[in-house]
Amino acid sequence: MGSSYYGKFRARDKLLDSLHLRGDETVLDVGCGHGLLLIAAAKRLPRGRSIGIDLWSQVDQGNNSREATLENAKLEGVADRVEVRDGDMRKLPFPDASMDAVIANLAIHNISNREGRREAIAEIERVLKPGGQVALMDFKHVGQYAEDLKKDGIADGRASGPIFWIFPPVRVARGRKT
């Protein structure tokens, strides 16, 4: 998937800005890959934790591995507050209500079937603390993520309009657990 170099960082920063983090939260990035969101989130969490989870598919990320992502966190000076786990977003290895925010970029669409994406959204909702925020950026199925969030009682579950800084354009499904 192509995207402008700057557009990708701009979209990342806007997504993180929208969370209004205090700096002491625990944030989970599902399908973190090399850590685009994970590491940028860690920079905004001097007293918190940024946790990534991935099953390390090599399809659209070369050299995709926990080690490579941890090395990126080290190079960016945030390894002390980054944790990277192996796992599938359809069965998150985290307790209920353990995350202040769950974020994702270009990850959930990799689950090819509707039911699997539905499971991922349900897992994201499960691990969110009451009051926790969700922001899921993707280039397809975003309306579906927003619909599922809304159906499950996530407050303000909605999809943004298209963001054209990235090609194909992305949208963000977001909401807050009540």
Ligand SMILES: C[S@@+](CC[C@H](N)C(=O)[O-])C[C@H]1O[C@@H](n2cnc3c(N)ncnc32)[C@H](O)[C@@H]1O
């Ligand atoms: C296009 S990459 C995006 C990586 C990163 N979020 C970014 O913005 O650069 C998609 C990532 O989702 C991961 N992924 C795909 N299906 C997954 C699943 N079911 N559970 C966890 N991670 C998954 C892939 O291994 C890959 O690292």
